[in-house]
Amino acid sequence: MLETRALTKSFGAIHVTKGVNLKLEKGERRVILGPNGAGKTTLFNQLVGEITPNSGSIYLDGQDITAMRVADRARLGLSRSYQKNTLFDGLTIRENLGLSAAVALGRGQGLWSDPLQSPEVVETVREVAAQVDLAPYLDASVNAVSYGIRRQLEVGIALATRPKVILMDEPTSGVGPEMSKGFHRLLKALPRDLTVLIIEHDMDLAFDVADTITVLNYGEVVFDGLPEAARSSQLLKDIYLGAWEDA
Amino acid sequence: MFRHTPLRLTTLGLMAAGSLIYAIIAGFFGLEILAEIAILAILVIALDLVAGFGGMVSLCHGALMGVGAYAFTVAANEAGMTALPAMVLAIALSAAIAFAIGAVCARSIGIYFIMATLAFGQMGYSFVFQSSLFGGDDGLSGAPRLDLSALGIDLTDSRTFAFYAIALVALAYLVAALTLRSGLGRSLVGLHHNEKRLRALGLTVWRAKATAFAISGAIAGLAGCLAAQHTQYISPGLMSWTVSGEALVVVILGGLGTLVGPILGAILFVVLKHEISSITPYWHAIVGLILIAVVMSRANGVFGFIEARIAARTRTRKPTLKEADADA
Structure with missing residues (x-):
């Protein structure tokens, strides 16, 4: 479903991703682990087209999308949520989800009707709001809700596009344990045909939802395998304990 | 997102009723002021559409109005078109030029967008100023008024023209x-709030911005056609950046991003201009002071101020009603 081949990106002398090879099957849930600065978000930015790689290629559903623009990749079914909330502040939660659904349905530039009133968009908003536990807050302004609800909306906007592949960049970043459990439930309840790639630091969540785990360190894939193997990996422990540099 | 609140609908209704009543009772001078307000109101509606809702603050809307006025006059006088097709052509040309400007400027934001639109506007102004086809700095006269005699409407009459x-x-x-x-429109508002996210959701941002700019340009072109028909004389001054600047002042004075506010702003601006200029030639300074007061008040223009006051009163009233219910 989503594949990278030797994906490499440098900023000057700093290699942010080095020859990254990933292959996600349809419906796979893969968690990317790695310490800060490992190149996880930069990898996401390359996958969605916000950063152009120096070399290597990206395939979505067998199609080479390496040179494709951000919006074109999104229209093919690639969606993402951001580590830092990237919402439509000032609009309501309903409008945020509705706008996302309308654009994904190709109604973002129509002139003859209000897409937010269309049955498809209304239905999508209702379903996604239920998925991310936002139904009680639909008419609240984004500016007026808590950080945790904004995190839920961040994921909701990505889901409202009805993607084939969703990339989630630290969805539980900054939320409390209760809300983290909510995300846990949300991830477990996602449709099985949806391919999910998650950057996550919450190990409990990562090991519970992941079919496979990839570990990045200094831009390189240093582990790629099943959660059980990752859990017992000395290499992974060393990386998270900071021993990798000494190894 | 844009919505018609009861206050907005009431304000619209009051402005419409007031202007219609004034058009019935006013003398010649009053009708001229009314037409002047209407031209400015159309221009600021065009500007508020892109600046207030899309965050695309333009300093070329005067030039786009000028495109409408010149295209209408040249099509009618030189190409021998009747007024209605000339208007349609002028509006379409304004929209096409606005689309091109919007497409080029779409990649820039903030001050860079403003400067890019200013450059386009000044290019248009300079071109018309130099061109003999457009009468150079003498301008063009003889723009016809729309012929609605088949409907029994005579637009050469000032009162009918005001309607x-x-x-x-x-x-x-x-x-x-x-x-x-x-x-x-929904995407335009979304772009104002978060362009990056809309792009990531699959919107072709430049096309959305350019299309919105084209619709705004068409409305500005309509203002130009009305301006040409009103005075039946046009000059390059119509395309000067100061016209765009004045329109921006009116939008801010009325209430950016409310659509209703800028119309109120146009009424206030033209009335103030005429009233204060009859007292002192330094009316610009006084309007400037009023604008500074409006901006410093941190309200969103006069209409924004009214909206905020009414919202605040509603908020303070609600608990009292709840208490009353509880007591009952």
Whole structure:
């Protein structure tokens, strides 16, 4: 479903991703682990087209999308949520989800009707709001809700596009344990045909939802395998304990 | 997102009723002021559509109005077209040029967008100023008024022309309001709040911005056609950046991003201009002081101030009602 081949990106002398090879099957849930600065978000930015790689290629559903623009990749079914909330502040939660659904349905530039009133968009908003536990807050302004609800909306906007592949960049970043459990439930309840790639630091969540785990360190894939193997990996422990540099 | 609140609808209704009543009772000078307000109101509706809702603050809307005025006059006088097809052509040309400007400027934001639109506007102004086809700095005269004699309407009559001008304001408002309620309008507001996210959701940002700019340009072109028909004389001054600047002042004075506020702003601006200029030639300074007061008040223009006051009163009233219910 989503594949990278030797994906490499440098900023000057700093290699942010080095020859990254990933292959996600349809419906796979893969968690990317790695310490800060490992190149996880930069990898996401390359996958969605916000950063152009120096070399290597990206395939979505067998199609080479390496040179494709951000919006074109999104229209093919690639969606993402951001580590830092990237919402439509000032609009309501309903409008945020509705706008996302309308654009994904190709109604973002129509002139003859209000897409937010269309049955498809209304239905999508209702379903996604239920998925991310936002139904009680639909008419609240984004500016007026808590950080945790904004995190839920961040994921909701990505889901409202009805993607084939969703990339989630630290969805539980900054939320409390209760809300983290909510995300846990949300991830477990996602449709099985949806391919999910998650950057996550919450190990409990990562090991519970992941079919496979990839570990990045200094831009390189240093582990790629099943959660059980990752859990017992000395290499992974060393990386998270900071021993990798000494190894 | 754009919505018609009861206050906005009431304000629209009051402005429409007031202008219609004034068009019935006013003398010649009053009718001229009314037409002047209508031209400015259409221009600021066009500007508020892109600046207030899309965050695209333009300093070329005066030039786009000028494109409409010149295209209408040249099509009617030189190409021998009757007024209605000349108007359609002028509006379409304004929209096409605005689309091109929007497409080029779409990649820039903030001050860079403003400067890019200023450059386009000044290019248009300089071109018209130098061109003999457009009469150079002498301008062009003899623009015809729309011929509605088949409907028994005589637009050479000042009073009838004032009603016609009010009808065009209503048309411009309707186009802007429908645009804002469309998919494009929803995306335009989204772009103002978060362009990056909309792109990541699959929107072709430059096309959305350019299309919105084209619709705004068409409305500005309509203002130009009305201006040409009103005075039946046009000059390059119509395309000067100061016209765009004045329109921006009116939008801010009325209430940016409210669509209703800028129309109120146009009424206030023209009335203040005429009233204060009859007292002192330094009326610009006094209007400037009023604008500074409005900006410093941190309200969103006069209409924004009214909206905020009414919202605050509603908020303070609600608990009292709840308490009353509880007591009951």
